[in-house]
Amino acid sequence: MRPSHPPSSLTIGSVVIDPPVVLAPMAGFTSMPFRLVCSRAGAGLVCTEMASARALCYNSTRTLELMATCPAERPVSIQLFGDSPDVIARAVPVAVQAGADLIDINMGCTVPKVVRSGSGSALLKDHSRACEIVAAAVEASGVPVTVKLRAGLRRRDGSYLELASRLVHLGVAALVLHGRTVTQGFAGQVDLQTIKHLVEAVPIPVVGNGDILKPGDAVRMVEESGCAGVMIGRGALIDPLLLGRCAAALRGDTVPERLGASSRLAIGLCLAQMLALEIGKQRAAHKIRRHLGWCTKGLPDSAALRRELFEADTLSRMAHVMTKWAATHQGLSDEAYA
Ligand SMILES: Cc1cc2nc3c(=O)[nH]c(=O)nc-3n(C[C@H](O)[C@H](O)[C@H](O)COP(=O)(O)O)c2cc1C
Numbered sequence: 001m002r003p004s005h006p007p008s009s010l011t012i013g014s015v016v017i018d019p020p021v022v023l024a025p026m027a028g029f030t031s032m033p034f035r036l037v038c039s040r041a042g043a044g045l046v047c048t049e050m051a052s053a054r055a056l057c058y059n060s061t062r063t064l065e066l067m068a069t070c071p072a073e074r075p076v077s078i079q080l081f082g083d084s085p086d087v088i089a090r091a092v093p094v095a096v097q098a099g100a101d102l103i104d105i106n107m108g109c110t111v112p113k114v115v116r117s118g119s120g121s122a123l124l125k126d127h128s129r130a131c132e133i134v135a136a137a138v139e140a141s142g143v144p145v146t147v148k149l150r151a152g153l154r155r156r157d158g159s160y161l162e163l164a165s166r167l168v169h170l171g172v173a174a175l176v177l178h179g180r181t182v183t184q185g186f187a188g189q190v191d192l193q194t195i196k197h198l199v200e201a202v203p204i205p206v207v208g209n210g211d212i213l214k215p216g217d218a219v220r221m222v223e224e225s226g227c228a229g230v231m232i233g234r235g236a237l238i239d240p241l242l243l244g245r246c247a248a249a250l251r252g253d254t255v256p257e258r259l260g261a262s263s264r265l266a267i268g269l270c271l272a273q274m275l276a277l278e279i280g281k282q283r284a285a286h287k288i289r290r291h292l293g294w295c296t297k298g299l300p301d302s303a304a305l306r307r308e309l310f311e312a313d314t315l316s317r318m319a320h321v322m323t324k325w326a327a328t329h330q331g332l333s334d335e336a337y338a
Contacts, residue, residue, distance in 0.1 A: 010229040013144030013173040017044040019247035020229030033274035042244020053082030053091035069099035077102035083118035085136035092140040107149040144173035151194035174205040195225035215249035237294035262326035
């Protein structure tokens with residue numbers, strides 16, 4: 001399972017990312033509590049969800065909240081999206097002040113509201129503006145700037161490679177590629193060849209992203225694309241310990257067993273408590289339900305379990321539901337949840 005040329009640690013500018021396994025930015029999920037869990041679980045770098053550079057220019061409290069970081073999670077990357085060099089130039093120093101070790105510019109988001117505003121994946125259509133935005137970010141930032149992008153607008157559209165080369169000349173320190181096109185959204189499978197082509201086209205580190213759900217997927221991505229590191233999104237929502245298991249597989253170490261379902265639920269409960277402390281019970285409730293939706297994925301009787309968890313109106317009731325579920329399903333091996 002070990003890659004024949006395992007990546008050593010990944011260095012972006014002056015930031016050492018060891019292991020080269022990164023928690024992906026995910027709107028509504030990658031809060032500071034979840035990032036802390038993932039960093040403890042073995043991520044070498046964690047990312048905030050995308051924050052609107054324009055909202056930061058208006059001092060939006062909610063947007064500032066998204067960017068709050070703490071020393072225990074470092075290194076941390078703060079992701080910004082924006083439609084003009086001016087707003088990015090004003091937002092970047094705020095993100096650096098908030099504790100960013102890296103600034104990432106979003107060029108992959110396909111959410112209609114973001115695309116309509118001319119940000120996210122809309123920038124893959126307008127290379128001149130994409131370059132102006134990145135040049136402004138590099139100029140305004142004292143820390144390395146990275147860009148997260150998709151493999152073009154549609155299949156066989158190699159224009160992302162041309163854009164990437166221009167970004168390198170502007171001083172971007174690393175690129176993250178989700179190996180799907182914009183029109184694909186999340187459909188189909190990640191195309192590892194798109195990552196390989198980018199690795200071959202640029203002299204800076206490339207972090208590969210897409211569909212890593214088990215340690216073997218991380219090894220395969222590195223093996224087939226030659227990327228310097230991997231980024232994991234949905235797999236970490238299902239089980240944050242996947243990050244550490246992928247790190248072990250990339251090192252060629254014995255991969256720890258997958259956590260049992262009741263341990264995963266216990267992590268979900270800890271996260272719920274951390275979120276409640278961080279943003280208050282009322283606001284945490286919605287986020288907690290969304291997290292529990294992911295960490296109960298694939299469990300036996302998961303629909304009933306989720307329904308009971310969603311109905312529980314206190315953390316102790318949630319804990320009770322989880323304990324009851326674990327007692328009922330005690331005999332099942334971990335494989336049953338794979
Ligand atoms: C719920 C959710 C929210 C996301 N939010 C962001 C975001 O804020 N910024 C971003 O660049 N990508 C975002 N993404 C995309 C992920 O970072 C990642 O590129 C994608 O999920 C593919 O990786 P995966 O297969 O490991 O999940 C989001 C994905 C999901 C599922």
